Amino acid sequence: MSALSWLGVWVAGDNLLNSAAFQMAPIKLFWWKGIPNFGDVLSSLVVANVSGRKVTHAGPKGCDLVAVGSLLQVIRRNFSQAVEHRMKPFVWGTGLLHPVPTDFLPNVNVALVRGPVTAALLGVKTRQFGDPGLLTADLIDEIPSVQDRVALVPHHSQVDDPEIQALVRSEPALDLVDPRADALEVCRRIASSRHVIASSLHGLIVADAFGVPSTWLSPGEQSHLKYHDYAASVGRPLISPIEAHEVPGVLSSLKDGTELTYGDGIARARADLIETFPAHLRAAPDNTRAFAAGQR
Incomplete structure (x- = not known):
């Protein structure tokens, strides 16, 4: 030209x-x-x-x-x-x-x-x-009150996985949040949980947006790059993800009701x-x- x-x-x-x-x-x-x-x-x-x-x-x-x-x-x-x-x-x-x-x-x-x-x-x-x-968080006018439940937000490819389904049946404290559902309803469920366990990247990100403590669940065959990329953007410490079979053993020790240590990083982003x-x-x-x- x-x-x-x-x-x-x-x-x-x-x-x-x-x-x-x-x-x-x-x-x-x-x-x-x-x-x-x-x-x-x-x-x-x-x-x-x-x-x-x-x-x-x-x-x-x-x-x-x-x-x-x-x-x-x-x-x-x-x-x-x-x-x-x-x-x-x-x-x-x-x-x-x-x-x-x-x-x-x-x-x-x-x-x-x-x-x-x-x-x-x-x-x-x-x-x-x-x-x-x-x-x-800017999309939701009224943030739901926190319930005594732990949201489990799997990657969309894992929702129907037999191990995930068995985990939810065996642990009444877990609330399975399907990432394929209505987006704002998923966000409300995350916002009203005392803790989030997620292999969905945006399960973790939305938890951060609402100040809800969260734990990284293994995303199976999915690349880990995007998780570390996001975590580094807000200064979030990110250790290796837990496996589904480890969830029952960590439920009693999950943090809730505490401020995120990297809140300044979220505000900056x-x-x-x-x-x-x-x-x-x-x-x-x-x-x-x-x-x-x-x-x-």
Whole structure:
């Protein structure tokens, strides 16, 4: 493309980003929809709340933004070469599952990544990190009172595992929370528990968002990278996960009702998320008020 053509795209894009029509249109957000999973659904809910705009699902090449999830492998596959005649999508709080080539970085705008492991693998120099799931508490007006139960939030691939099912039947104190259920209901169940045991990454993250102590349960064959990436972003100590057969032995010693030792890290990540959200994707003040009224 010639320099003159690029100038035309830039001017058109700048005018588009500042137009009332753009700010009223839904944000085109890419999130994973292959399998029902509350953590993925939270992406659309959090982005709508932070931006004051409606959100619609889009594929990676048609999106304005990618947020919650370990989706940078998918973004890399779609943006290893520049896509002409479109604005670069923004990455906000997204992470990696494994190392990938960094050839896609010139073709996207990185506002924020999930954690320092992702940043190091991409060669991104930053001290700001955060998973948008930490903003989940802002979605719920009335936080339920804490119940005397321990939420068990398995990875979506483990919900029907015979070992998990047998564990729940044998331990009345455990409340099995299906991550494939309604996202906000899952969050309420987590928020009202005295402790959370989770192999679901967002089971742990949402517990942190509500200040509920949590224990990492083995995610089976799932990569551990994303867990360590998130934990490092908030300064959370993360030892090896416990196995399902170890849960009965640790139930009596689980901490509850205590402040998280890394609460300052959570607060810092929340602030970084708000600060780095792409300004052009926020609704104008009048539009934000209209959006909020429509949500009531």
